[in-house]
Amino acid sequence: MKKVVVTGLGAVTPVGNSIEETWASLCAGKSGIAQITNFDTTGYSVKIAGEVKNFDVTKWVDKKEARKMARFTKLAVAASAMALEDAGLSKQDMDGELGEKTGVIFGIGIGGFEILESSMEKYFKSSPDRVPPLSVPMLIPNEAPGNVSMLFNIRGPSLAVSTACASGTDALGTALEQIRSGRLDVCLAGGAEATVTGYGISAFSVLQTLASSFNDDPEKASRPFDKKREGFIMGEGSAVLILEEEEHAKARGAKIYAEFVGYGASSDAYHITSPSPDGSGGALAIKKALNDANLPPEAVDYYNAHGTSTPINDPAETEMIKKAFGNHAYKMKISSTKSMTGHCLGAAGAIEAAVCIKAIQDGFFPPTINLDEPDLENGCDLDYVANVGVKGVINCAASGSLGFGGHNGVVIFTKPKA
Numbered sequence: 028m029k030k031v032v033v034t035g036l037g038a039v040t041p042v043g044n045s046i047e048e049t050w051a052s053l054c055a056g057k058s059g060i061a062q063i064t065n066f067d068t069t070g071y072s073v074k075i076a077g078e079v080k081n082f083d084v085t086k087w088v089d090k091k092e093a094r095k096m097a098r099f100t101k102l103a104v105a106a107s108a109m110a111l112e113d114a115g116l117s118k119q120d121m122d123g124e125l126g127e128k129t130g131v132i133f134g135i136g137i138g139g140f141e142i143l144e145s146s147m148e149k150y151f152k153s154s155p156d157r158v159p160p161l162s163v164p165m166l167i168p169n170e171a172p173g174n175v176s177m178l179f180n181i182r183g184p185s186l187a188v189s190t191a192c193a194s195g196t197d198a199l200g201t202a203l204e205q206i207r208s209g210r211l212d213v214c215l216a217g218g219a220e221a222t223v224t225g226y227g228i229s230a231f232s233v234l235q236t237l238a239s240s241f242n243d244d245p246e247k248a249s250r251p252f253d254k255k256r257e258g259f260i261m262g263e264g265s266a267v268l269i270l271e272e273e274e275h276a277k278a279r280g281a282k283i284y285a286e287f288v289g290y291g292a293s294s295d296a297y298h299i300t301s302p303s304p305d306g307s308g309g310a311l312a313i314k315k316a317l318n319d320a321n322l323p324p325e326a327v328d329y330y331n332a333h334g335t336s337t338p339i340n341d342p343a344e345t346e347m348i349k350k351a352f353g354n355h356a357y358k359m360k361i362s363s364t365k366s367m368t369g370h371c372l373g374a375a376g377a378i379e380a381a382v383c384i385k386a387i388q389d390g391f392f393p394p395t396i397n398l399d400e401p402d403l404e405n406g407c408d409l410d411y412v413a414n415v416g417v418k419g420v421i422n423c424a425a426s427g428s429l430g431f432g433g434h435n436g437v438v439i440f441t442k443p444k445a
Contacts, residue, residue: 031206032443034281035114035269036381037106037217041077041262041368045109049378050385053393054416058246058367060260065141066225073237075245076223077262077369088178095161096174097139102265102374103171103219104178107131110215111179114269115281121180130183130211131172132202134194134218136373136430139166140227171219183211189373191430192333193292194218195266196376199438200290202270212275217267218377228261234300236337237261249370250397251334251363252341252407259335262369266377268384285384285440289320289425295433301339302429306347309427312435313351316425320439324352327359327439328419329386331379331426332411334363334395335370342405344429349409360419362395362412376428380438383424387442392417 036046041059043049052059059077068074084093084101087108093101111117121129146162164170172185184205188198195218202216222231231237238258241248249260276283293315295308302309317324330352333344349356364382371378386392398413425439 029207029209030273031203031270031287032273032276033268033284033287033384033440034271034276035110036284036384037108037110037113038264038266038378038381039079039082039102039105040264040378041079044079044082046381053364053367053382054391056367056394056396056415058396060245060248060369062245063223065223071228072239073228073232074242075248075260076228077260078223079263095165097142097165097170098221099135099139099219100171100174102221102263103133103175106217106219106265106267107175107179107215110267110269116269118179125213126180126182128183128212129181130202130205130214131175131181131185132188132198132214132216133172134188134196134198134373134376135168135171136189136191136194136220137222138168140222140224142166144224144226175215190434190436191432192370192372192375193428193430193434193436194373194376195378196380196426196428196436196438197292197434199268199377199380200292200436203287203290206270206272212272214270215267216270217265218374219265220371220373221263222372223261223263231261238336247397249336249366251332251336251366251395252401252411253398254400254402256336256338256341258337259365260369262371264368264371264374264378266374266381268377268380283443285387286443287438288441289316289322289439291315291319291437293435295435297433300431302343304343306343306350308433309344309347309429309435310350312437313347313427316437316439322423322439324355326423327352327425328421329383329392329424330359330361331383331424332361332363333427333429334365336365340429341402341407345407345409356409360392360410360412362393364393366396376426376436379426383426383440387421387424387440390418390420392419
């Protein structure tokens with residue numbers, strides 16, 4: 028079986044408009060949660076989110092092309108461009124066979140919410156023939172990988188994976204298999220999401236999944252595993268990993284961040300929005316990922332948790348970790364960087380995979396901020412790296428994502444061999 032390595036990283040997140048800015052903010056425990064600026068929140072019970080700030084896609088595409096893209100696609104384009112540059116690859120490199128053996132696989136949970144909103148408004152307030160002509164091409168999830176493939180002349184498969192909040196993780200796993208099988212030599216894999224819109228916030232609010240008591244103190248709102256948590260904070264962003272067959276990467280002298288060694292997926296078969304309380308579904312995904320990587324549980328030094336800050340998720344995920352890792356669950360370090368980014372839905376797994384890779388590279392465990400009083404009564408008693416990150420050797424890191432519909436995905440990365 029072919030080995031797969033990571034040779035490039037790109038990210039646009041609520042805490043930074045590059046992977047470097049994002050990582051520096053997370054290490055410092057800096058929150059990206061603030062008052063919503065994307066729309067007028069008058070009348071909304073939730074007024075805060077993790078928005079991408081000072082973002083300008085015209086650094087990578089001209090204004091005419093940008094007008095044909097929804098926000099989630101613009102974020103994906105930016106992250107892709109940065110990841111390709113980081114990997115030392117360009118559009119010109121894709122002219123020959125490499126372009127045919129390179130793919131784009133993105134996790135997109137929802138797609139162009141703001142396009143749906145604006146086009147439906149025209150539909151209801153005007154007439155059927157006043158719906159903007161590009162509504163469908165802009166809002167559908169596959170337009171992010173589709174636009175990336177066109178912009179960079181990538182002619183391998185461009186796919187959209189949609190498994191709710193596990194989408195980004197499952198996209199990485201899908202790309203892993205494409206390269207292992209020999210179908211691809213290189214793949215841009217990641218996720219993108221932009222649902223900080225009026226409809227997005229209201230739709231999740233009525234599900235009672237969002238925190239609404241921290242509008243005046245937004246940086247304290249996302250508090251995974253803490254006793255006072257009450258819901259997740261909506262985030263937006265994109266992250267892209269350049270995955271590459273190991274020998275291909277070495278042949279072109281690429282720098283190697285990490286080896287992508289394992290992926291596991293499962294379904295809870297339990298509930299449409301809630302994870303299984305006993306953690307059995309998520310534990311199965313972890314065990315499958317470990318088996319795929321041919322690693323014992325004790326090999327994992329750091330686990331980036333799904334850690335949404337909801338009353339239901341955090342105890343269930345803690346139980347899932349205990350089931351999968353046994354006694355080692357109490358020895359390894361676990362953190363939820365959603366405490367700083369908010370929950371970026373389909374992009375979350377990709378962003379958190381990139382965090383794992385930077386953690387391995389720098390030997391640093393990023394913190395879970397706002398963890399003032401762990402919810403011990405509900406079993407949240409592991410080492411969640413509370414409030415302040417710590418240095419340490421990280422040879423192996425894993426990331427888990429859980430999505431509506433009972434989707435579970437887990438990826439594992441290891442330090443590259445010298």
